[in-house]
Amino acid sequence: MVEEGELLADQHPVLAVDASRLGEHPAKLCGEIPGPNRVAGPPIDDYRFLLTQVLDFDAAMRALGQEVDAELAIAVLEEAGKLCAQTLAPLNRRGDEQGSRLVDGAVRTPEGFPAAYRAFAEGGWAGLSADPEHGGQGLPFILQLWLDEMMSAANLSFGLIPGLTRGATEAIAAHGSEEMKALYLPPLVSGEWTGAMALTESGAGTDLALLKTKAVPNGDGGFAVTGQKIFISSGDHDFGGNIVHLVLARLPGAPEGVKGISLFLVPKYLPDAAGGFTVRNAMSVGALEEKMGIHAQPTCVMNYDGATGWLVGEANRGLAAMFVMMNAERLMVGIQGLGIAGAAYQQAAAYAKDRLQGRSADGMRNPAPIIEHADVRRMLLNIRAFVEGARALAGWTAIQMEVSRRHSDAGARARADALVALLTPVVKAGFTDFGFESAVQAQQVFGGHGYIREWGMAQYVCDARIAQIYEGTNGVQAMDLVGRKLSLAGGAVAEGFFALISEDLARAADVAGAARIAEAAKQALDLLKGATAGLKGAGADDLGAAAADYLRLFALVSLGWMWARMAAAADPASQRDKIILADYYATRILPQARGLAAAIEAGAEPTMALAVGAF
Numbered sequence: 001m002v003e004e005g006e007l008l009a010d011q012h013p014v015l016a017v018d019a020s021r022l023g024e025h026p027a028k029l030c031g032e033i034p035g036p037n038r039v040a041g042p043p044i045d046d047y048r049f050l051l052t053q054v055l056d057f058d059a060a061m062r063a064l065g066q067e068v069d070a071e072l073a074i075a076v077l078e079e080a081g082k083l084c085a086q087t088l089a090p091l092n093r094r095g096d097e098q099g100s101r102l103v104d105g106a107v108r109t110p111e112g113f114p115a116a117y118r119a120f121a122e123g124g125w126a127g128l129s130a131d132p133e134h135g136g137q138g139l140p141f142i143l144q145l146w147l148d149e150m151m152s153a154a155n156l157s158f159g160l161i162p163g164l165t166r167g168a169t170e171a172i173a174a175h176g177s178e179e180m181k182a183l184y185l186p187p188l189v190s191g192e193w194t195g196a197m198a199l200t201e202s203g204a205g206t207d208l209a210l211l212k213t214k215a216v217p218n219g220d221g222g223f224a225v226t227g228q229k230i231f232i233s234s235g236d237h238d239f240g241g242n243i244v245h246l247v248l249a250r251l252p253g254a255p256e257g258v259k260g261i262s263l264f265l266v267p268k269y270l271p272d273a274a275g276g277f278t279v280r281n282a283m284s285v286g287a288l289e290e291k292m293g294i295h296a297q298p299t300c301v302m303n304y305d306g307a308t309g310w311l312v313g314e315a316n317r318g319l320a321a322m323f324v325m326m327n328a329e330r331l332m333v334g335i336q337g338l339g340i341a342g343a344a345y346q347q348a349a350a351y352a353k354d355r356l357q358g359r360s361a362d363g364m365r366n367p368a369p370i371i372e373h374a375d376v377r378r379m380l381l382n383i384r385a386f387v388e389g390a391r392a393l394a395g396w397t398a399i400q401m402e403v404s405r406r407h408s409d410a411g412a413r414a415r416a417d418a419l420v421a422l423l424t425p426v427v428k429a430g431f432t433d434f435g436f437e438s439a440v441q442a443q444q445v446f447g448g449h450g451y452i453r454e455w456g457m458a459q460y461v462c463d464a465r466i467a468q469i470y471e472g473t474n475g476v477q478a479m480d481l482v483g484r485k486l487s488l489a490g491g492a493v494a495e496g497f498f499a500l501i502s503e504d505l506a507r508a509a510d511v512a513g514a515a516r517i518a519e520a521a522k523q524a525l526d527l528l529k530g531a532t533a534g535l536k537g538a539g540a541d542d543l544g545a546a547a548a549d550y551l552r553l554f555a556l557v558s559l560g561w562m563w564a565r566m567a568a569a570a571d572p573a574s575q576r577d578k579i580i581l582a583d584y585y586a587t588r589i590l591p592q593a594r595g596l597a598a599a600i601e602a603g604a605e606p607t608m609a610l611a612v613g614a615f
């Protein structure tokens with residue numbers, strides 16, 4: 001084993017090494033390569049631009065009777081940014097290296113994680129957008145989503161823990177009994193306790209109808225839950241406090257399939273006679289999953305051995321109750337793709353400005369910083385165009401979520417709810433696909449150094465990958481979009497959304513800086529409308545073959561719409577970068593819509609023609 005410093009002495013005997021920098025990569029100490037982490041930090045300026053110039057946040061909140069304006073929102077985001085940059089980001093690399101471990105049946109998270117979690121909870125961040133009735137701060141959901149973005153950028157493994165807790169909180173708030181809410185919601189909202197979601201079994205992943213875990217009434221209103229769940233994020237940890245598992249299981253005699261699944265609240269610690277939670281429930285961690293990424297996140301095999309639980313909502317209606325949790329989680333998972341892409345972009349842009357390789361195109365600099373090479377700029381711009389478009393779309397979706405919860409008019413609530421439902425698979429799958437592709441492109445900017453773990457880019461790639469898989473794979477999200485969401489209200493929800501985009505594009509077309517993106521987005525929207533009409537009444541194979549391309553087309557158009565709004569709102573003198581980026585999106589990214597539309601039009605035949613035996 002080579003000690004720190006020995007490597008430097010061997011490879012660079014003449015190098016005068018600053019002792020405080022021992023352990024850094026030798027090439028960095030030679031001044032050949034920029035160091036990591038010299039980045040812009042939390043995107044507060046972009047949040048400000050979106051809140052004040054694009055999303056009309058103040059007016060939206062006033063219409064909902066919310067006493068929050070952009071100034072307060074920005075102050076909250078600044079504090080959230082400090083927490084992420086100063087407390088969570090410094091633990092990211094160590095978390096990746098140490099990983100969570102199972103010691104004598106108990107999970108040990110990496111050094112620093114328990115203290116960081118306490119700081120997070122004590123700062124009131126766990127209940128940022130939660131209902132004040134349960135101890136939350138009741139702040140707009142947009143702040144929650146952007147906090148999620150910053151947490152994912154800083155430390156994805158950590159961010160999952162409060163994310164799942166929030167999902168559990170929402171499911172209990174929507175479907176739990178009054179007694180259950182009073183007992184469990186305040187400590188979950190304060191962050192003293194955490195939540196976990198236990199659906200998956202070795203034989204039941206996408207198809208939860210196959211699950212086998214059983215729940216048998218124990219005669220006092222509770223149930224004995226028995227079975228094994230795999231891949232359970234934050235199933236156990238060492239942060240102290242209770243861990244509230246929401247477990248899907250079958251009651252005796254329940255109907256086959258999804259109609260026989262119920263949801264149970266199964267806490268790690270049960271209430272004792274004195275009202276404290278000290279009695280260990282009959283559940284244990286069988287193993288920690290060995291994963292490709294998010295190593296700090298304790299992903300558990302959970303054994304429930306007659307563990308005591310209580311029914312959440314109605315018997316055999318567990319999947320509906322669980323969907324409250326899963327929909328909130330799906331938006332959060334989409335934001336994970338955005339967060340990692342943003343962090344990877346910042347590292348790659350900083351690196352590209354310093355790394356000297358090759359002659360500049362004009363021949364004036366040799367070697368030139370690699371940012372001068374068009375191909376490197378292409379990679380950086382691809383990421384940036386996704387990140388800023390997605391940040392805007394996340395903000396718009398979050399405001400719709402707010403309207404769906406708080407508007408005084410039931411019709412307005414229902415319309416906003418339908419739009420959120422339509423966009424949820426697009427955000428989940430679109431953002432995580434672009435997020436992973438962005439992490440790979442950022443890694444590519446680093447050349448070989450991107451493949452060396454020390455630079456952190458490999459971690460981004462490995463961490464970003466999971467978001468395409470969990471919370472329903474991206475393929476399943478695409479099926480949800482074409483199979484269920486397009487037919488919401490007989491297709492009227494999608495049509496309404498397209499009409500909204502058309503109106504905004506028509507307005508943007510009249511603004512000089514936005515005309516090009518507005519025209520390109522309009523052409524792509526026409527292709528999307530055509531593809532949507534083509535899928536009406538299509539058979540299962542046609543839908544399945546088209547789904548992923550259709551979702552990507554939908555995501556491209558939605559981001560193009562946001563770019564048109566941003567370009568129209570930007571001050572051409574002081575915010576010219578937005579207009580340049582909108583033009584990049586219009587000319588370099590939106591043309592992909594043509595290829596996607598052609599692939600969708602091809603139907604199922606090319607995909608289904610090869611016989612199963614020929615694969």
Ligand SMILES: Cc1cc2nc3c(=O)[nH]c(=O)nc-3n(C[C@H](O)[C@H](O)[C@H](O)COP(=O)(O)OP(=O)(O)OC[C@H]3O[C@@H](n4cnc5c(N)ncnc54)[C@H](O)[C@@H]3O)c2cc1C
Nearest residue numbers: 197198199200205206231232233299470471472473475476
């Ligand atoms: C790190 C990690 C953390 C996780 N955290 C949790 C957690 O906290 N709680 C929890 O309950 N689960 C969790 N999961 C499980 C995760 O949600 C599932 O792995 C995921 O939903 C896919 O299920 P599966 O692995 O069984 O794949 P499968 O369902 O076997 O799917 C395999 C492939 O077939 C495709 N496929 C399957 N069915 C269809 C269909 N009908 N139509 C088209 N394509 C289909 C899928 O898209 C996929 O590409 C986690 C998984 C991982 C790896």
